[in-house]
Amino acid sequence: MNNFVLMATVIREPELRFTKENQTPVCEFLVEFPGIRDDSPKESLKVVGWGNLANTIKETYHPGDRLIIEGRLGMNMVERQEGFKEKRAELTASRISLLDSGNATAPGPLSPPLDEFEPVDANGGTDDIPF
16 A cells, blocks of 8 residues: 655645646645754655646645645656656645645645544454554
8 A cells, every 4th residue: 555644845836737638637746844864954745636636736735835745655757858867756645734824824624534544442453453
């Protein structure tokens, strides 16, 4: 299962475009997040949203907004101008929630809550984790 959750800050305005075949909305933006250590440089990652989520991203999120993004992490090969190929990570978002707005508006979740997870039974419920 490829499930990725990231808390990050939007650093580039979302760009909305449409696929050629069936005009499906696709929105891309760049986020940054702290490195592993306090003295590590910040890391950046491209985030992509499809369909209705793409429209929501374009209308709602802007540079400076802190988000929690849930989705699928993938690797893409990109041709560089220098003539070689490079692998880059990309997060395909399935849900996004706003933590803080860079525009000083009220924070709050904008995606529906996750219903598919049930509370953990602390009194010996079954679980699939082998340890």
